[in-house]
Amino acid sequence: MAVYDLIVIGGGPGGYVCAIRAGQLGLSVACVESRETLGGTCLNVGCIPSKALLHASHQYHEAIHNFPKVGIVTDSPSIDWDKMLAYKQSTIDANTGGIEFLFKKNKVDWIKGKGQIVEPGKVQVGDQTFETRNIVIATGSEPSSLKGVKVDEKTVVTSTGALELSSIPAELVIIGAGVIGLELGSVYARLGTKVTVLEYLNGITPGMDAEVSKTLQRILKRQGMDFKLGVEVTSVAKKGKANSVEFKIRKTGKVETIKADIILLSTGRRPYTDGLGLEKLGIGLTGQGQIEVDSIFQTNIKGIYAIGDVTPGPMLAHKAEDEGVAVAEEIAGNKGYVNHDVIPSVIYTQPEVATVGKTEEQLKEEGVDYKIGKFPFQGNARAKSIFQASGFVKMLADRETDKILGCHIIGPSASDLIQEVCLGLEFGVSAEDIALTCHGHPTYSEAVKEAALACGDGAIHA
Numbered sequence: 123m124a125v126y127d128l129i130v131i132g133g134g135p136g137g138y139v140c141a142i143r144a145g146q147l148g149l150s151v152a153c154v155e156s157r158e159t160l161g162g163t164c165l166n167v168g169c170i171p172s173k174a175l176l177h178a179s180h181q182y183h184e185a186i187h188n189f190p191k192v193g194i195v196t197d198s199p200s201i202d203w204d205k206m207l208a209y210k211q212s213t214i215d216a217n218t219g220g221i222e223f224l225f226k227k228n229k230v231d232w233i234k235g236k237g238q239i240v241e242p243g244k245v246q247v248g249d250q251t252f253e254t255r256n257i258v259i260a261t262g263s264e265p266s267s268l269k270g271v272k273v274d275e276k277t278v279v280t281s282t283g284a285l286e287l288s289s290i291p292a293e294l295v296i297i298g299a300g301v302i303g304l305e306l307g308s309v310y311a312r313l314g315t316k317v318t319v320l321e322y323l324n325g326i327t328p329g330m331d332a333e334v335s336k337t338l339q340r341i342l343k344r345q346g347m348d349f350k351l352g353v354e355v356t357s358v359a360k361k362g363k364a365n366s367v368e369f370k371i372r373k374t375g376k377v378e379t380i381k382a383d384i385i386l387l388s389t390g391r392r393p394y395t396d397g398l399g400l401e402k403l404g405i406g407l408t409g410q411g412q413i414e415v416d417s418i419f420q421t422n423i424k425g426i427y428a429i430g431d432v433t434p435g436p437m438l439a440h441k442a443e444d445e446g447v448a449v450a451e452e453i454a455g456n457k458g459y460v461n462h463d464v465i466p467s468v469i470y471t472q473p474e475v476a477t478v479g480k481t482e483e484q485l486k487e488e489g490v491d492y493k494i495g496k497f498p499f500q501g502n503a504r505a506k507s508i509f510q511a512s513g514f515v516k517m518l519a520d521r522e523t524d525k526i527l528g529c530h531i532i533g534p535s536a537s538d539l540i541q542e543v544c545l546g547l548e549f550g551v552s553a554e555d556i557a558l559t560c561h562g563h564p565t566y567s568e569a570v571k572e573a574a575l576a577c578g579d580g581a582i583h584a
C-alpha cells in the first residue's frame with residue numbers, strides 16, 4: 123500500500139481544512155472520519171445547525187413583532203416544528219455534502235472509521251493499517267460532564283440533543299450561561315419556551331468584556347430569558363414526567379430546585395482524544411487533557427501534530443481552521459502563520475456579540491493606559507431602521523499611541539463588523555486609521571468608524 127504524506131484524524135473544521143490545503147499543496151492526503159458525514163461537530167451538531175435554528179426563530183420573532191410595524195399583514199404566524207427541523211437538516215446536508223465535493227476536487231481520500239495511531243507513521247482504522255509520513259490529530263471536543271447530571275439526549279440534553287428535540291419545550295432550564303446556553307436559549311425563548319439559565323458565576327459569558335456581558339444579559343432578559351446567577355447546579359433528578367434541577371445559592375448555601383421538561387447541560391467542552399492511543403505513544407498532555415504542541419503544532423513526537431479543540435486555546439472552529447492551514451503549510455515545507463492574539467469570538471444571539479483583542483478588564487489588570495471610544499447603535503441610521511438599535515461598539519486604544527488594543531461589539535451583524543477590526547489589529551492600525559477610512563452609508567459599519575472617532579475628538583452622530 124502506498125505511503126501517504128499526511129493522514130489527518132478528524133474531519134471537522136480543523137481536520138477537513140487541513141486535508142484540503144494539504145491536497146492543494148500537492149501532498150498525498152487522507153482524512154479519517156467516523157461520522158456518516160464530514161464537517162465534525164461544527165457542521166453536524168454545532169455551529170451550522172444552531173445558526174439555522176437561530177435564523178428560523180429570528181424570522182418567527184420578526185413576523186410577530188416587526189412585520190406589523192413595516193406594514194406586512196399576516197395571519198397570526200405559527201410554527202411547524204418538523205418543517206423547521208427539516209430546514210435545519212437541509213442546511214447541514216448542503217454543507218457536509220460540500221466538504222465531500224471539496225475532498226474529491228482536492229484528491230483527499232476519506233477513510234471512514236475511527237483512527238488509532240499504533241506507532242508514529244502508522245494509523246489503524248478498523249482492521250486496516252495505513253502508513254504515512256505525517257499525522258495531524260484534529261479530533262475536536264465533546265461536552266463536559268457534570269457530577270449529578272446524567273445526559274440521555276432526550277430530556278436532559280447537551281447541544282446535540284437540544285438541536286433535535288421532538289417538540290418545542292414549555293420549560294427549559296439551561297445549566298451554564300456560556301455561548302451554547304445563550305444561543306440555544308435564544309432559539310427556544312423566541313419560539314415561546316420559558317427559559318431559565320442557571321450560572322455558577324455572578325455574570326454571564328465568562329471572560330467577555332463586562333460592559334458587553336451586562337448589556338447582553340439585560341437585552342436577553344427583556345426577550346424573556348430568566349437568569350439565576352451565582353448558583354451551583356448539584357444534581358438533576360426525574361420527578362414524574364418533569365426533571366427537577368437542584369442548585370445551591372453560593373452566597374447563602376441555600377438549596378433550591380426548579381422543574382423543567384427539558385434540561386440543557388452547557389458547562390463547557392473538553393478535548394476528545396478517546397481511542398487515539400496517546401498514552402501508549404507518550405504524547406504530552408496538559409492538566410486539562412489538551413495535547414501539548416510547539417509553535418508549528420508538533421507534539422513531542424516528531425511527525426505527529428495536533429490542532430483545534432484538542433489543543434490549548436479557545437474552542438472555536440475558525441481557530442481550528444487557521445491552524446489546519448498553517449500545519450499543512452509547515453508539513454509541505456512552507457511557513458504556517460496563526461496569530462493567536464487576533465481570534466474573534468462571536469455569540470449569535472440577537473443582537474449578536476463579537477469581540478477581539480483585549481477586554482477593558484484585561485487592560486486594567488495589565489496596567490495599560492488605554493482610552494475608550496464608544497458609539498451606541500441608537501446613532502446608526504441603518505440599525506434604527508430595522509429595530510436593532512440596542513447595543514454599541516466599544517473600541518479600546520492605547521492612550522499614547524492610539525493603537526487599537528481591542529474591540530467589543532453588541533449589535534446588528536456584529537459577527538461581520540468585527541472583521542474590520544481584526545484586520546486592523548493584524549496590521550497594528552490606530553483608531554484614527556479606522557476613523558479616516560471612508561465607510562459606506564448607510565451601513566452598520568459606520569458605528570465602528572464612529573467608535574474609532576470617539577477614541578479621538580468625538581463621534582459625529584452621538
Ligand code: NAI
Pocket residue numbers: 169268297298299300301302303305320321322323326327328353354355356387388389390391436437438467468469470
Ligand atoms: P462555556 O465555557 O462558554 O460556558 C460554560 C458556563 O457554565 C460557564 O459560565 C460556567 O461558569 C458555567 N458552569 C460550570 N459549571 C456549572 C454549574 N455546576 N452550575 C452552573 N453553572 C456552571 O461553555 P459552553 O457554552 O458549553 O461552550 C463550550 C465551547 O464551545 C466554548 O469554548 C465555546 O467557545 C464553544 N462554542 C462556540 C460557539 C460560537 O463561537 N458561537 C457556539 C457554541 C460553542
